[in-house]
Amino acid sequence: MVVKQEEKSVFDREELMTGTDAVAEAVKLVDVDVFAAYPIRPYTGVMDRLARFIANGDLDAEYIVADGEHSQFEIGKHASSVGARAFVGSSGVGWLYAMESIGVTATDRLPLVALVGNRALDDPGAFGVEHNDALLVRDLGWLLCWASTAQEALDTTLIAYRVAEDPKVRMPAAVAMDGGYLTHSQHMVRVPTKEAVRDFLPTYDLGNRRMHPDNPVSIAPQVNEDWVMELRRQNYEAAKRSRKVITSAYEEYNSIFHSDYEDPFIEETNVEDADTVLVGMGSAAVVARSVANEMRREGKKVGFLKIRWYRPYPTDEIRKALSNVSNVGIIERNFAMGAPDDGAITMHDLQSALYDSKNHPRVVDFIAGLGGREISKKEVRKMFEMTADKKSPKVSWIGLRE
Amino acid sequence: MMQTQKPHLIRLEVNYRGIFQKTLAYHISGDVVYAAHKEGKTAFSNGRYSDDPQRNGIPCANFAYFSKDLTEEDLEAEASASMDITEAEVVVVLDDTMVKGLEPWGGYGIRPINEKVVKDGVVLIVSNRKPADLIAQMEKKKFPYRIAILPGEASFAGLWYFKDDMTDVRVLGAIAKVAPEIASIDTVANYVASKYKSKEKAAAARKAYEEVKVSTVNAGEGIDWPYPKPILPGWKDFDEGVYVKGVKRGFQMGPRGQNRNPDFKRGTSKTQRPVVRFDLCTKCTLCWYDCPDEVFDPTTDGLYDVNYEYCTGCGRCAEVCPVEDCIVMVDELKFENQDSPYVLYKKDPENYVKWAEDKKGKERLMPSPVTGKGSTVSKVETPKPFKKGVVK
Numbered sequence: 119m120v121v122k123q124e125e126k127s128v129f130d131r132e133e134l135m136t137g138t139d140a141v142a143e144a145v146k147l148v149d150v151d152v153f154a155a156y157p158i159r160p161y162t163g164v165m166d167r168l169a170r171f172i173a174n175g176d177l178d179a180e181y182i183v184a185d186g187e188h189s190q191f192e193i194g195k196h197a198s199s200v201g202a203r204a205f206v207g208s209s210g211v212g213w214l215y216a217m218e219s220i221g222v223t224a225t226d227r228l229p230l231v232a233l234v235g236n237r238a239l240d241d242p243g244a245f246g247v248e249h250n251d252a253l254l255v256r257d258l259g260w261l262l263c264w265a266s267t268a269q270e271a272l273d274t275t276l277i278a279y280r281v282a283e284d285p286k287v288r289m290p291a292a293v294a295m296d297g298g299y300l301t302h303s304q305h306m307v308r309v310p311t312k313e314a315v316r317d318f319l320p321t322y323d324l325g326n327r328r329m330h331p332d333n334p335v336s337i338a339p340q341v342n343e344d345w346v347m348e349l350r351r352q353n354y355e356a357a358k359r360s361r362k363v364i365t366s367a368y369e370e371y372n373s374i375f376h377s378d379y380e381d382p383f384i385e386e387t388n389v390e391d392a393d394t395v396l397v398g399m400g401s402a403a404v405v406a407r408s409v410a411n412e413m414r415r416e417g418k419k420v421g422f423l424k425i426r427w428y429r430p431y432p433t434d435e436i437r438k439a440l441s442n443v444s445n446v447g448i449i450e451r452n453f454a455m456g457a458p459d460d461g462a463i464t465m466h467d468l469q470s471a472l473y474d475s476k477n478h479p480r481v482v483d484f485i486a487g488l489g490g491r492e493i494s495k496k497e498v499r500k501m502f503e504m505t506a507d508k509k510s511p512k513v514s515w516i517g518l519r520e
Numbered sequence: 521m522m523q524t525q526k527p528h529l530i531r532l533e534v535n536y537r538g539i540f541q542k543t544l545a546y547h548i549s550g551d552v553v554y555a556a557h558k559e560g561k562t563a564f565s566n567g568r569y570s571d572d573p574q575r576n577g578i579p580c581a582n583f584a585y586f587s588k589d590l591t592e593e594d595l596e597a598e599a600s601a602s603m604d605i606t607e608a609e610v611v612v613v614l615d616d617t618m619v620k621g622l623e624p625w626g627g628y629g630i631r632p633i634n635e636k637v638v639k640d641g642v643v644l645i646v647s648n649r650k651p652a653d654l655i656a657q658m659e660k661k662k663f664p665y666r667i668a669i670l671p672g673e674a675s676f677a678g679l680w681y682f683k684d685d686m687t688d689v690r691v692l693g694a695i696a697k698v699a700p701e702i703a704s705i706d707t708v709a710n711y712v713a714s715k716y717k718s719k720e721k722a723a724a725a726r727k728a729y730e731e732v733k734v735s736t737v738n739a740g741e742g743i744d745w746p747y748p749k750p751i752l753p754g755w756k757d758f759d760e761g762v763y764v765k766g767v768k769r770g771f772q773m774g775p776r777g778q779n780r781n782p783d784f785k786r787g788t789s790k791t792q793r794p795v796v797r798f799d800l801c802t803k804c805t806l807c808w809y810d811c812p813d814e815v816f817d818p819t820t821d822g823l824y825d826v827n828y829e830y831c832t833g834c835g836r837c838a839e840v841c842p843v844e845d846c847i848v849m850v851d852e853l854k855f856e857n858q859d860s861p862y863v864l865y866k867k868d869p870e871n872y873v874k875w876a877e878d879k880k881g882k883e884r885l886m887p888s889p890v891t892g893k894g895s896t897v898s899k900v901e902t903p904k905p906f907k908k909g910v911v912k
């Protein structure tokens with residue numbers, strides 16, 4: 119990558135990094151005060167690197183190894199409530215073990231940022247990617263997004279802090295990425311300077327809610343039916359407001375770091391004039407984009423739409439992008455047993471977003487890549503072909519051994 | 521425009537031992553990508569996700585991919601959509617005991633080290649042994665390929681500690697020799713000099729380039745190497761839920777008397793194995809009791825046989841054995857088979873002791889008591905004489 123002369127000041131260097139290295143670098147750049155840890159692959163990658171930063175004197179932070187994920191997330195939540203910028207993370211069943219804490223971090227409206235290194239919910243034992251872990255928080259008041267490259271992992275972590283801590287939002291944010299495919303793959307990443315990140319990300323300030331000896335407050339008191347509904351409405355509005363905050367965060371990120379995030383929420387590859395579009399999240403995007411470009415070169419009118427932010431859901435963006443498309447297929451790295459039409463999770467959100475739009479594209483669903491099973495070029499091509507074929511079933515399993 | 525031609529693609533595999541060589545392997549697979557970038561090539565690397573690099577000695581692999589004409593995204597789509605690769609143009613082996621085979625996880629059997637090498641590809645091994653000795657332990661191929669030996673002992677260090685004995689840059693120099701299409705030696709040496717700010721490291725890379733010895737392995741050279749095809753049933757072919765058949769309880773005195781998991785033997789984790797002088801054994805039970813992998817089979821005469829198929833070479837038994845020289849860890853490559861040492865001993869005690877002392881040799885590798893310092897070599901003068909009648 120060519121770094122232009124005037125860009126030099128905002129970048130420190132380019133380095134070969136895994137997705138977890140990139141996240142650790144971002145955590146260092148936002149100058150976290152508290153890093154809570156409990157080992158699980160692939161979060162261990164972030165732990166390793168942050169431990170080294172602290173040991174080398176590159177970062178001054180509390181590194182707290184908890185006795186399990188539940189405590190780890192509690193540590194993050196409490197740190198956040200006293201005005202400390204904190205980072206946590208886990209994957210698969212580790213993330214689930216922390217679920218009680220994850221739920222209340224959202225209802226406490228604390229802007230903690232977490233990494234979910236997507237991993238199958240074992241049993242049976244499996245490290246490979248599935249998105250069910252992260253998707254479990256889609257309705258809990260967490261902001262939720264997927265990174266599909268190491269660069270995006272770094273950028274998105276920085277942006278997640280900015281959005282989460284914004285006084286108009288103050289919601290926790292989860293940055294998800296595919297275990298294995300992104301977390302263990304090394305690519306070149308442009309690393310911003312500390313100064314430039316400081317310009318982008320204001321100091322964390324929880325305002326009147328900050329728990330401090332000089333500001334004694336009791337967080338999460340017993341309120342029962344007196345206040346809960348009103349609190350939910352506050353949270354609901356904050357989630358709505360977060361769309362605008364995300365948009366302006368990306369605008370500023372683009373202008374400071376010369377990145378080219380055209381739309382913060384979705385990323386389109388040849389979608390504009392396509393008849394057939396595949397939609398997906400995470401690292402499958404890398405293969406899907408490559409195939410979409412290849413098929414374009416063959417003259418086929420296909421495109422790929424990557425969803426980056428899943429909460430808040432990009433309703434308008436999806437409607438706009440897919441309203442003139444005839445066939446939409448969704449690559450789902452998740453499952454939803456017994457759901458409507460027996461489809462997986464993201465189909466239902468996508469269909470309901472499209473329901474009120476004028477043109478309904480035909481929507482089919484592909485359950486693929488579960489438990490880390492590869493989604494190869496051949497399979498993406500097959501999904502494009504099946505999506506274009508009006509006779510193909512509503513839901514298909516791709517890459518399954520029959 | 522249709523893409524008809526196969527894109528230019530080089531796949532490199534770095535085989536290393538969990539913990540001891542994790543950092544080393546990451547240095548190599550990362551640096552080789554940087555070097556290729558210097559020549560304007562597209563390149564990236566990844567680690568095999570299902571490996572256990574945080575476990576002692578477990579065979580693990582990193583990969584790096586290079587192309588002259590693909591974009592990074594297209595290269596990734598082409599090369600690494602899956603977690604393992606099936607073919608490699610360059611196979612790097614950081615510890616020569618891995619030529620005895622790899623069993624990275626259960627159900628796949630013990631795979632030959634040269635499983636993935638393609639026709640005219642190259643297997644580059646860090647070793648002080650002769651090519652013929654190594655080829656004699658590798659799988660017979662239907663096509664010719666090359667073997668390259670970079671002189672040197674396997675470089676081992678701890679999980680956090682990186683032992684900078686220049687193996688990293690020496691391997692880079694050797695790669696430049698065997699696969700100059702990845703990066704030339706000048707590119708490698710310049711990159712090393714600037715990255716490590718060290719003329720010595722650059723010189724080491726150049727020296728390795730000169731030292732590495734490349735020879736051809738003809739089709740049919742090597743040994744037959746049967747390994748099971750993993751059983752991967754269709755979704756209707758197994759019972760609902762998931763379970764695998766457990767190992768039946770079973771216990772008999774004597775060699776191979778205990779039932780162990782036939783689908784995952786773990787023995788390829790070892791770089792050294794315990795050699796037991798049964799004639800010195802006091803039957804204290806400590807080796808049997810302490811072995812973390814339950815490798816010892818008790819025998820009716822109170823001795824403990826070793827099942828080498830399951831031994832991970834951790835050295836615990838040698839540490840706990842209270843009798844000097846009774847259990848000594850010996851380089852795994854010195855052994856031809858996994859046969860029961862107890863059976864050998866019972867057949868001919870005198871010869872067994874001679875055989876054991878011969879394997880042990882006079883140079884003893886002793887792990888350093890301080891982690892990360894490698895090992896020390898101590899000389900043992902004369903092997904203790906065989907005392908007849910100690911054991912009935």
Ligand code: SF4
Nearest residue numbers: 811831832834835837
């Ligand atoms: S080296 Fe000794 S203790 Fe370790 S696995 Fe082998 S037999 Fe057991």
Ligand code: SF4
Nearest residue numbers: 801802804805807841
């Ligand atoms: S530890 Fe040594 S002395 Fe004790 S039973 Fe084992 S081999 Fe014999």
